[in-house]
Amino acid sequence: MTRARTADKAGELRLKEMAKIKDKLLLAGLTLTGIDRDYNLPKGTCGNTLQQANLAGERAIAAALKTRPHLLWFTRYHGDGSRKSPQPPENYTRPPSMRQRRTATMPGSRQEAA
Numbered sequence: 001m002t003r004a005r006t007a008d009k010a011g012e013l014r015l016k017e018m019a020k021i022k023d024k025l026l027l028a029g030l031t032l033t034g035i036d037r038d039y040n041l042p043k044g045t046c047g048n049t050l051q052q053a054n055l056a057g058e059r060a061i062a063a064a065l066k067t068r069p070h071l072l073w074f075t076r077y078h079g080d081g082s083r084k085s086p087q088p089p090e091n092y093t094r095p096p097s098m099r100q101r102r103t104a105t106m107p108g109s110r111q112e113a114a
Contacts, residue, residue, distance in 0.1 A: 010090045014075055018050045021072055024065055035064045053091045055083070 025032070032046040039060035049057025053076050062069040070077035076091055077083055096104070 030064050035060050053087045
């Protein structure tokens with residue numbers, strides 16, 4: 001059995017972070033397109049912000065949830081609330097799609113054999 005790579009752990013952390021933010025938005029009755037509209041952001045900015053670092057989108061989502069960005073995105077901010085600069089490269093790569101995650105966990109898949 002192989003040990004999980006660091007990039008895989010970072011991807012899992014980002015997926016959990018995204019799920020937590022989506023849950024908070026759902027409980028607050030907010031939508032990403034609604035936040036785009038309310039904060040005069042280009043269409044799709046907040047949706048992209050969940051997957052890739054975007055300062056304006058992070059601030060808008062945090063403001064809509066009445067919190068601070070560093071409390072939502074632990075992977076993008078230091079513990080004191082300052083933004084990581086430059087951002088780690090994994091913050092600009094898309095997390096694996098549902099199809100990719102399913103094939104990675106299926107028995108006999110190529111990724112498991114590696």
